[in-house]
Amino acid sequence: MKGIYIHIPFCASACFYCNFHFSTAKKFQKDFVQALKKEIILKKNFFTENTIIDTLYFGGGTPSVLELGDMEDLCSFLHLHFNLKSLKEFTVEANPEDLSLNKLKKFKELGVTRLSIGVQSFNESTLKYLGRQHDGKQALKSIENAQKADFENISIDLIYGVPTQTKAIWQKDLETFYQLNLPHVSCYCLTIEDKTPLALWINQKKIKPVDDDLSVCHYKTMTPIMFQKGYVHYEISNFAKHTYYSKHNLIYWQNGAYLGLGPSAHSYNGSFRSWNISHTSHYINAVNNHDTLTESEKPDKSTLFNEYIFTALRTMWGVKWSKVKTVFGENYYDYLNKKMRHVQMQHMLEETSEGFRISEKGKLFADKIAAHFFVV
Ligand code: SF4
Structure with a gap:
């Protein structure tokens, strides 16, 4: 299996726990799309000619903040330079507040087959602690819209181990998920990363720190019910109904080859690993000025x-x-x-x-x- 990952480094705002590479500066979006197209040309021979690409994944950041015209432009450009005719999976990560019915229908037209929605929780106090932009209602609405737009392969992200999240709140999040009858969920334990607002506020004793016992309790609450409901625990953080495993992530986990495009994206061709500059404006400048964009190494x-x-x-x-x-x-x-x-x-x-x-x-x-x- 071969995959292409596109990193869209923009978010509407910064979540309090996040240390991924992203920018909230919308002014770079147009320049970024042009730079990404140039990188596509630069790396079009990463795979040998006419290699069939099995999976395409737009991650971030928040790919759903891209304007539809830009998304369309990028998809056409990718089709021009890679063999995407037999894609087995095309995933777009999206945040609930971006998923209007109109946008979802457009995604469908562009060939998107799988959505990964950053729900994190349906509970207001959990969402507030995490600094998310959406509320529980919007999370539900985005899933309803996705189903109306005829998406079946929908995954949501949920976070547990949040200090304000009692066992009952976490159980309610899980129950809501089961009622929606979705085929896939990624459940992540909250970790406090350096240089994030949560790390700072915990340090200043302004908010409650994470508690390992609470995280373990949430984990132990989750796994037996998942089995009962027919979900396969196929990777530590991922549960799916049979056949709905993330094909793109399986490429990473099973040592397959993948090309990553965009700032901070990583690639692997079977022997070399490489990674792009992890800074959006430096990335744009490097592409435009033919400067070093990618570093690589051959792991022993x-x-x-x-x-x-x-x-x-x-x-x-x-x-x-x-x-x-x-x-x-x-x-x-x-x-x-x-x-x-x-x-x-x-x-x-x-x-x-x-x-x-x-x-x-x-x-x-x-x-x-x-x-x-x-x-x-
Ligand atoms: S939307 Fe995702 S990538 Fe963006 S700040 Fe929040 S967690 Fe990070």
Whole structure:
């Protein structure tokens, strides 16, 4: 599978927890779109000629803040330079306040097949703590509009572990999600990133800090009900009804090749990793002045092995012995086997027909478990 990711670095305002690369300065949007088109030309040979692209993903930032004309322009341009005729999935990330019926119908015409809506919560106090622009009603309305526009493959993001979010509030968010009968949800635990307003206010003791016990309680509330409702916990933060797994994200998790375009976007061609300047106006200048836009590196075998272990253990497919042997060789295979035999956390792991994965119980400690197997 091959994918293209487009990073749209604009947001209407800054959420209090966010440390992604984005800008609220609308004045750069037109220049950005032109620069992105130039980057598309620069990187059109990233894949060999006529390679069939399986997935296209507009992420951000907030792609839904783009004007429809710009979105249309970018889609036509991408079609001109890449083989997108057999796309299996075309996802656009969107915020509820942007999703008018008119915009959604246009997305449909442009070939968008999947929406990832940044709902985060349906509860007003949670949304307020997070600094989101929408309210619960708008979140519901955006989903209703998406369904009216004939979107079936809809995912929403939800956040748990928010200090103002009682267990009852979190359960209500989950119940609302089940009632909507959507096929996919990404549930993220709130983490406080450096240099965000939340980090500052917690430091100044103006707001409640996050509490690990609360996050664990929310996680434990969520997983059994998800199973009951028929959702597969296919990646640590992602649940889906069967066949609705995010195909684009599977490319990342299964070590496939992808091209990232736009500021801060990352690419991988099977041997080299590269990443773009993480600053919108510097990105625009670099493209226009033919300056260095992208840095790259060829990761060594042990880095690739550690990355494989880390990502594979986050998914339900887990680590595959055959892959370890064929991709990394006998030495890595023997090393992993030995580590497995001496592991102190057997109850956190379970065997699969092809290898091993983290058990439901172990998922709360996934990073720690993966680190145990790293080559240092
Ligand atoms: S909309 Fe998304 S990318 Fe933009 S500030 Fe909020 S969390 Fe960050």
